[in-house]
Amino acid sequence: GAVVSQHPSWVICKSGTSVKIECRSLDFQATTMFWYRQFPKQSLMLMATSNEGSKATYEQGVEKDKFLINHASLTLSTLTVTSAHPEDSSFYICSANNRGAGPYEQYFGPGTRLTVT
Amino acid sequence: LAKTTQPISMDSYEGQEVNITCSHNNIATNDYITWYQQFPSQGPRFIIQGYKTKVTNEVASLFIPADRKSSTLSLPRVSLSDTAVYYCLVGAPNTGTASKLTFGTGTRLQVTL
Numbered sequence: 001g002a003v004v005s006q007h008p009s010w011v012i013c014k015s016g017t018s019v020k021i022e023c024r025s026l027d028f029q030a031t032t033m034f035w036y037r038q039f040p041k042q043s044l045m046l047m048a049t050s051n052e053g054s055k056a057t058y059e060q061g062v063e064k065d066k067f068l069i070n071h072a073s074l075t076l077s078t079l080t081v082t083s084a085h086p087e088d089s090s091f092y093i094c095s096a097n098n099r100g101a102g103p104y105e106q107y108f109g110p111g112t113r114l115t116v117t
Numbered sequence: 118l119a120k121t122t123q124p125i126s127m128d129s130y131e132g133q134e135v136n137i138t139c140s141h142n143n144i145a146t147n148d149y150i151t152w153y154q155q156f157p158s159q160g161p162r163f164i165i166q167g168y169k170t171k172v173t174n175e176v177a178s179l180f181i182p183a184d185r186k187s188s189t190l191s192l193p194r195v196s197l198s199d200t201a202v203y204y205c206l207v208g209a210p211n212t213g214t215a216s217k218l219t220f221g222t223g224t225r226l227q228v229t230l
Contacts (some may be wrong), residue, residue, distance in 0.1 A: 004160075034217065043204070044161070044220040093160045095218075106218060108160035109154075 024096030029074035077112035141204030
């Protein structure tokens with residue numbers, strides 16, 4: 001089946017630094033990837049839609065200059081949290097759209113736990 | 118995007134059948150119903166998807182009435198390892214552009230001995 005990986009699985013960084021999270025579709029091409037954020041005991045919140053070769057579309061309330069998204073190839077999207085602050089500490093999950101896989105379209109990565117100290 | 122409503126939590130004993138119902142009164146004609154399972158600190162995992170009537174796979178069954186305004190995920194003989202959060206989502210897959218998924222609150226299922 002379709003597999004989506006994320007790297008790193010967890011990261012700790014100091015306040016004010018930037019962190020890059022990678023999302024890869026391992027065995028299929030993903031023209032669209034999605035980035036979610038999840039706080040403890042809460043649901044997933046969609047942050048942005050990442051389209052290969054074009055600018056990402058951000059959900060309302062998500063700062064595009066703080067959460068930089070680059071979808072440089074059909075198998076890789078990156079999320080960079082710039083000037084991270086403790087309130088950015090969260091679980092970040094990506095998903096990839098596999099249009100040719102069957103009726104369901106999205107496969108989720110294992111998530112990245114970000115802790116900002 | 119159709120909004121979904123699920124019970125916040127459910128408890129069950131190991132070996133019982135668990136039915137989780139989801140309401141989606143504003144479901145559109147092209148929308149499918151998809152259920153995901155999520156364990157702590159992991160990404161959601163696809164369980165089952167359906168459009169109408171009944172769908173069954175090796176892990177669950179999905180019952181959808183004729184009006185499609187609700188759906189019920191049925192987990193037969195749950196075990197402790199089924200303790201997780203279950204999300205019901207509606208959307209139109211493969212419409213030519215990737216459709217966004219909107220996650221509701223989900224149902225936190227706790228299975229005990």
